[in-house]
Amino acid sequence: MRDTWPLLKDHDFPTIRRDRVNTLQLNLGYLCNIACLHCHVAAGPNRKELMDLDTMQVALQFAEHFGVRTLDLTGGSPEMNPHFRCLVEQARKLGMHVMDRLNPTIMEEPGYEWVGEFLASHRIEAVASLPCYSRDNVDAQRGNGVFEASIKALQRLNELGYGAPDSGLVLNLVYNPLGPALPPPQQALEADYKRFLFEQFGIRFNSLYTITNMPIKRFGAVLLAKGEFEDYMRLLKDAYQAANLKSVMCRDLISVDYQGYVYDCDFNQMLGLPQGGERRHLRELLDQDQVPKRIAVAGHCYGCTAGQGSSCGGALQE
Ligand code: SF4
Ligand code: SF4
Numbered sequence: 001m002r003d004t005w006p007l008l009k010d011h012d013f014p015t016i017r018r019d020r021v022n023t024l025q026l027n028l029g030y031l032c033n034i035a036c037l038h039c040h041v042a043a044g045p046n047r048k049e050l051m052d053l054d055t056m057q058v059a060l061q062f063a064e065h066f067g068v069r070t071l072d073l074t075g076g077s078p079e080m081n082p083h084f085r086c087l088v089e090q091a092r093k094l095g096m097h098v099m100d101r102l103n104p105t106i107m108e109e110p111g112y113e114w115v116g117e118f119l120a121s122h123r124i125e126a127v128a129s130l131p132c133y134s135r136d137n138v139d140a141q142r143g144n145g146v147f148e149a150s151i152k153a154l155q156r157l158n159e160l161g162y163g164a165p166d167s168g169l170v171l172n173l174v175y176n177p178l179g180p181a182l183p184p185p186q187q188a189l190e191a192d193y194k195r196f197l198f199e200q201f202g203i204r205f206n207s208l209y210t211i212t213n214m215p216i217k218r219f220g221a222v223l224l225a226k227g228e229f230e231d232y233m234r235l236l237k238d239a240y241q242a243a244n245l246k247s248v249m250c251r252d253l254i255s256v257d258y259q260g261y262v263y264d265c266d267f268n269q270m271l272g273l274p275q276g277g278e279r280r281h282l283r284e285l286l287d288q289d290q291v292p293k294r295i296a297v298a299g300h301c302y303g304c305t306a307g308q309g310s311s312c313g314g315a316l317q318e
Pocket of ligand 2: 248249250251264266267268295297298300301304
């Protein structure tokens with residue numbers, strides 16, 4: 001797989017600094033039951049990297065030390081980490097808000113029948129990927145049968161109370177474009193998703209997050225292989241909106257890899273670009289008063305500032 005980093009590291013992206021850390025995003029490992037074309041992690045069924053329990057304990061100490069109230073779990077499929085449940089239980093005991101970046105098909109895999117009920121009983125916010133409401137598009141991007149498995153899993157989450165008004169069980173969906181294009185306006189697409197999924201499958205959800213594909217890892221390699229990398233970078237740069245700089249997610253989030261090393265965001269983590277440009281373990285931050293302010297940026301950051309902007313929480317402006 002060709003790497004886009006050599007093309008991204010010489011850049012003219014503006015300097016940005018962190019405000020305060022509100023969210024601790026842990027990548028629990030690269031193991032996933034599927035292998036999507038757009039995956040910026042290059043996750044898949046053969047990956048072995050998984051966060052261990054010790055590192056999870058350090059992460060919780062970090063959250064307590066800096067008063068971080070939100071734990072955002074990502075992967076891979078985070079639930080495939082054998083310590084997932086232990087981590088969630090401890091974080092909830094500490095009163096943290098926990099988000100699970102859920103690939104819904106995991107709920108249809110043998111051995112993972114517990115996922116939906118576990119999330120509901122611990123009142124975990126589910127952020128489920130469904131890159132399109134068309135069966136053909138989803139299967140093209142994620143693999144055959146993924147759409148059907150995703151729909152079944154979302155229906156199951158609805159049965160458990162997710163997405164119902166006043167249940168307090170939040171189900172958000174994530175859309176990303178199929179190819180090298182910017183996402184359409186989030187609000188309009190959310191309305192289309194809601195109408196279509198309810199009419200066709202009776203599915204309810206809270207919000208749709210549109211996320212721009214990052215020109216890194218598997219998606220970056222596909223762009224290079226098709227000779228589309230430069231055009232995609234031009235698209236991102238031409239759509240640059242300075243107003244998005246104040247709300248890019250690295251300003252209030254810190255990302256941690258499966259070994260406990262710290263990054264400014266999950267994308268930088270995948271590029272091996274350490275927090276502020278300096279490789280540090282989470283443990284090393286425990287005796288500091290504040291999380292370092294410096295943010296390491298490069299060419300891919302234009303993926304966060306293009307058009308309506310993009311983050312793990314969707315568009316930055318409507
Ligand atoms: S995009 Fe998500 S579901 Fe797809 S391979 Fe990557 S981690 Fe797994
Ligand atoms: S890619 Fe990461 S570091 Fe760059 S702007 Fe986006 S969130 Fe910040």
